[in-house]
Amino acid sequence: MRRVVLYEGFERFWHWAQALMILTMMLTGFEIRGMGFHLFGFRRAVMLHNVLAVALVTLIVFAIFWHVTTGEWRQYIPTRTFLREMIAFYLTGIFKGAPHPVKKHRMAKLNPLQRLAYLGFKVLIVPVQITTGALYYFYPNLQHALGWSPQILWFIAVVHVLGAFGLVAFLIGHVYLTTTGHTPFSNIKAMITGWEDLKDDEYFEET
């Protein structure tokens, strides 16, 4: 066994800050929508939602910079290698105690399914939410400037809400899958401390 830093300081900050912001935006967003609970109060919820939206975009800008400069963006390049094995693992192997088909490397810490899921999150759901959110916020200006019809706001809102439901589903799956590590909490622990115990062979493969 060998302990390595799998997640660097900024990466962990980015992950947890983003998690906190997205969670709060879910709560405030669904409160604004009138899903039947009162947590922050409408006005405060709107305020928080708007402020967090800009904070999150700012954070994402920094994260993109980090991914580009460190080359970590390569972690998300989709691959077919072991994709079938990963699916098989989650569908059957995991129940039989089969070993994880993909070894974690320092330079390949995401399995093919994670790559797909996180890439989808980064280039699909988040941009859709940011775009529709911005259109939503600036709708009065756009409506005024471009003569948009009210149906457009309806469409923007529906897409934004569908994205939000998608995020909730993502969150559920994401949190559940963290429990499929060596122990139920080992992945979360790694995301907090940055350290992960990699088996020796994994370590050697990396070198």
Place this chain on the structure above:
Amino acid sequence: MPYPPINPVFPEARQVLLALMALLALTPTPVQAQQPGGTNPEGHGSYTSLHSAKGRRQTADHSKFKILKGPFAEGDGPAVTRACLTCHTKAAEQVMATSHWTWNVAKDGQDGYGKSTHLVNNYCISIIGGNTESCARCHAGYGFKDSTFDFTRQENVDCLVCHDTTGDYEKEKAGFPNPGVSLAEVAQKVGAPTNRNCGVCHFFGGGGDATKHGDLDDTILKAPRAEDVHLSKQGAGMECVDCHTSDAHKVGGPNYVIPADRRELPKFAGEGVSRMSCAACHTDAPHGSYVLNRHYQKVACQTCHIPTFARGTLPTNTYWDWASAGRLKNGRGYKEEDAKGYETYNSIHGEMLWERNVKPTYIWYNGNLRFTRLTDTITIPADGRVVLNPAEGSYADPSAKIWPFKFHEGSQPYDTVLNRFVAPYTAGPKGSGAYWGDWNWDVAIKLGMETAGLPYSGQHGFVKTSMLWPITHMVAPKEQALSCTECHSRNGRLAGVPGFYLPGRDRGKGVDLFGLGVILLTLAGVGAHGFLRYTHVRH
């Protein structure tokens, strides 16, 4: 929109930085909805000091003028006016050019919109069917009792009703002074109009205190701040004329055309915008929040800041059913009251409803109310209810806003052959043919229409009518303004306002169902997977 928002696009930037800093410390800090520029909670300090200077505006002490000492004969208003005109030589001429005198306004190039002409309402209906004499106690003149009144005679102008400062001046039938009023005393103490002067007529529209408007009544004179933040002495202590400014006796006020953005009202010399707009004093971006300020594009200030009308101690009339008038007991009219002492039936009016703290009805409104005249042909819609002054406006109309209204419901007589409203002769003694004397609609309408000089087929019926009254007075203190969810919720105040997507109210059919379905399926999948892992890996 002639007035694009002028406030910065994203003033929350400062709060964003704060939020980021908080996150860097990984401390989940709730972000306060901050109001920039700590404002004085009482607000109008500077205004109040302006107000207290008011007494010094006058440059003449009218008690020093010999001519005002009279003596004036009892009830001889014209004699007082002649005295006034010896110095204020152009005053009567100026008043005569205003609607306070003509009671008639031309609208869209058409004449007849006014009390003295053919405008019809669903309170007292019309004055011109023989009721002028009693209704004209609110006319700014002397002797208006029928169509023979000489509108060109300067001494007929009533100066005192607007300029009395004693509170003793009273008007009687045809607008003559009550003979008990000491005219010399009143004349020597004239001054600028106060709320009382305007109120003696404008609080009593519809025949009684608070009856007509709902946002104007006698209680305003002694109102606590919560009833009217502007007019209350504990509030800004303002006078009507502070907003309803005047020029050469033409008092600013919307005559049957009330722009939704009141900055578009005509303005007087020296005014940048009409003082009758909230924005004239408060600007179009008075809130600390950009999101709130942007409501200005589509929501009138009044919508949020007048949560209910008739907030004084008096109820306003919301329903007046002329069709049920005329029930008699032993050949005599009678009245009924409910537990609150509000008149629910009166033989001379019919059934009535009175309400306090009434939630307004909200509609799109661009400033144009299409009024109905006695000379207009009416079409009775499928719901059987004729709206006397439907409002124009929609979401798509850039000059329209969501405005609060008092909807006054009721019924009134109309000519079933000519399809026009009629002006019955109502106020008169037994034997005169007036409805309140002889309880006969056929006769009362026939006489009324003869007096009005209008055709009448002889056939009348009753039709339900509805009349819209924009609500703009009785502005509440800001802490009583509507909260977001009064409108941004499923069945909120704007539930019935069509044509746009309102966050919190609208959602798109099936979107929530679909979303919750996706979430439930995910949960089910995760649950099943976890369960299988738990049961299999264990052994």
